[in-house]
Amino acid sequence: xxEQERELKLSAPDALDEGTLLSAVRDAxxxxxxxxxxxxxxxxxxxxxxxxxxxxxxxxxxxxxxxxRLCAKDPGGPGPxxxxxxxxxxxxxxxxxxxxxxxxELPEAxxxxxxxxxxxxxxxxxxxxxxxxxLHAVHAPLAGVKAExxxxxxxxxxxxxxxxxxxxxxxxxxxPFEALAEALRAxxxxxxxxxxxxxxxxxxxxxxxxxxxxxxxxxxxxxxRLAAGRIFRRHLEALCRAEPAARLGEDPEGVHDVRVxxxxxxxxxxxxAAAFPERRLASSLxxxxxxxxxxxxxxxxxxxLIGLFDLAxxxxxxxxxxxxxxxxxxxxxxxxxxxxxxxxLGSPRRLRAMDRFELLVAGLEARDxxxxxxxxxxxxxxxxxxxxxxxxxxxxxxARPLGEVAPExxxxxxxxxxxxxERIDKDSPRDDLHALRIAVKRLRYxxxxxxxxxxxxxxxxxxxxxxxxxxxxxxxxxxxxxxxxTAWLETPAGRRLPRRTWAATGALLALHEARGRKARSGFKxxxxxxxxxxxxxxxxxxxxxxVAE
Numbered sequence: 001x002x003e004q005e006r007e008l009k010l011s012a013p014d015a016l017d018e019g020t021l022l023s024a025v026r027d028a029x030x031x032x033x034x035x036x037x038x039x040x041x042x043x044x045x046x047x048x049x050x051x052x053x054x055x056x057x058x059x060x061x062x063x064x065x066x067x068x069r070l071c072a073k074d075p076g077g078p079g080p081x082x083x084x085x086x087x088x089x090x091x092x093x094x095x096x097x098x099x100x101x102x103x104x105e106l107p108e109a110x111x112x113x114x115x116x117x118x119x120x121x122x123x124x125x126x127x128x129x130x131x132x133x134x135l136h137a138v139h140a141p142l143a144g145v146k147a148e149x150x151x152x153x154x155x156x157x158x159x160x161x162x163x164x165x166x167x168x169x170x171x172x173x174x175x176p177f178e179a180l181a182e183a184l185r186a187x188x189x190x191x192x193x194x195x196x197x198x199x200x201x202x203x204x205x206x207x208x209x210x211x212x213x214x215x216x217x218x219x220x221x222x223x224x225r226l227a228a229g230r231i232f233r234r235h236l237e238a239l240c241r242a243e244p245a246a247r248l249g250e251d252p253e254g255v256h257d258v259r260v261x262x263x264x265x266x267x268x269x270x271x272x273a274a275a276f277p278e279r280r281l282a283s284s285l286x287x288x289x290x291x292x293x294x295x296x297x298x299x300x301x302x303x304x305l306i307g308l309f310d311l312a313x314x315x316x317x318x319x320x321x322x323x324x325x326x327x328x329x330x331x332x333x334x335x336x337x338x339x340x341x342x343x344x345l346g347s348p349r350r351l352r353a354m355d356r357f358e359l360l361v362a363g364l365e366a367r368d369x370x371x372x373x374x375x376x377x378x379x380x381x382x383x384x385x386x387x388x389x390x391x392x393x394x395x396x397x398x399a400r401p402l403g404e405v406a407p408e409x410x411x412x413x414x415x416x417x418x419x420x421x422e423r424i425d426k427d428s429p430r431d432d433l434h435a436l437r438i439a440v441k442r443l444r445y446x447x448x449x450x451x452x453x454x455x456x457x458x459x460x461x462x463x464x465x466x467x468x469x470x471x472x473x474x475x476x477x478x479x480x481x482x483x484x485x486t487a488w489l490e491t492p493a494g495r496r497l498p499r500r501t502w503a504a505t506g507a508l509l510a511l512h513e514a515r516g517r518k519a520r521s522g523f524k525x526x527x528x529x530x531x532x533x534x535x536x537x538x539x540x541x542x543x544x545x546x547v548a549e
Contacts, residue, residue: 071091137149268449
């Protein structure tokens, strides 16, 4: 079960009693209903390093009223009017069921939401709350809306506790109950809760919620290897946050977003390969490449189906209706590829590889933090005759300052694009334009990775590279779509399609080919816009200034 949790949370003194609270509710113009009391036990699970809490995700088992439920909570927090909002996903489990030891043991819907943040790491109970909850339905007569008022007295074994008031909102506007919360604050001296129950409990236990992963900006003095850690973290976080949607299929862009994150990670591996010993990144690269491959199979089918929907209106109505069997075939292939994708994403081998990559990134971050602290210490207590230390990491190419290495990498990436682009003419085969598209994409990703160093002056190059990549991508997509459709028609299932569907598919292929020709005809102007002297001068001006600094 999935639902949007919306509530107002107020921190209350332990001495607040139910009668005083209800009296304040009535004085504010609201009608409380009969009360109901219950006791509930909440056990929050996390990895030993609190990886779920770090990402703002929560996994809870609640035992109450003779039932047990597991609940995964998406990241959330207070928004306008102080309303806390987040998605909750629940699944009932037997009361006798043990706590899951890993995300793989969770019900499927919860597993897909939790595993991208915990991978294969073990789960353990990190907080146990014993709560006495008093519930009252509350009616706002003038607005005609209802909510539930909960008075929670929360206790932690050996660590005290706290009292909290929650106004759990239903459908309808929140403003009447925002006014109620304000009235309770004024009448009873309450304050907005500083955090959710899990964060408050962790603080009482002396384990405050870890800060969310926020890679620091790059700077020229940073070593090449430590810069890699910051870039890896940036793209790894994008992958983690997009993967639940890709697994669950709730948003077709989820697959696309994870695929983009894998592409950016692969580009980062290529960019920073010289900073690491040979094969240090090999297993991580293999895992990320395989992830992109299985997602690509699903995404390509998504694009084909979207194209089928978009292009069908351009066909005569009789032909468009004959494409229904083709759409059913593609949906069946997509279901097969999606099942294969899910098996791979949750496979023990892949989870172990992601764990190892996470450890690699965490190790780089720890070294980065230690050197940053050392630099700050020296800055506070300068030693005569000693220069400020650079944030280096070890020896070899990885220890070189980023300010020295980045211009070399950018120039090399740009040179590959100029070289390939200048060879393209009207007779160039499709493979040559595909190779140029890949080179442009790598240049764009590299420039975006180093945006912290060069900022606004590099944006023009990135913008023109993006436009050229999009045009080349449209040309490539048309060719890929035509090739895939032709290949599926040659499968046993394709050969069994009605002849009318074959004829309609032929017309569809003609439309894809027309789109490809249109994109190809725009290449000359797009290349001129990208490759003109301005782009080269801007790049050299930016890199020259950076080196001089």
